[in-house]
Amino acid sequence: MGLPDEVPFELKDLVKIGKPLTGHIDILQVRYGLIHVLDFKPDAHKEKRSKVISQLFCYALALSVRTGVWLRNFKCAWFDENNYYEFSPGDIVVSYLKEKGINCLPVTKKYMLNKPAQRYFTSELFNKVRKSQ
Secondary structure, eight states, X not given: OOXXXXXXXXXXXXXXXXXXXXXXXXXXXXXXXXXXXXXXXXXXXXXXXXXXXXXXXXXXXXXXXHHOOOGGGEEEEEEOSSXXXXXXXXXXXHHHHHHXXXXXXXXXXXXXXXXXXXXXXXXXXXXXXXXXX
């Protein structure tokens, strides 16, 4: 997915790139059977969410395309010493397809986990767990 012609067909209108993407992932972790793409941002709470989500989504999609691991098996997050913001890139794809009126059932398996409770982890929960330890 680092190259324009590697974007999956169902995402051609969502991910529009005209040249190869470059960048680096700060931390790549496997936790609880999921691949976590993590990016340290010194002031995570001040970051423009849409910009960070776009960046991390592209990293996860590139890894998915290049490795053959379904996007549903990825989590993305940005953090600093006090905050942690996580999302599931597969949710973005399914929301996009539904918004466009595209039947996403044939591709949902690639993008959605069957366990909704595992899809989100908020900064509030992160701080609560951290304080309890």
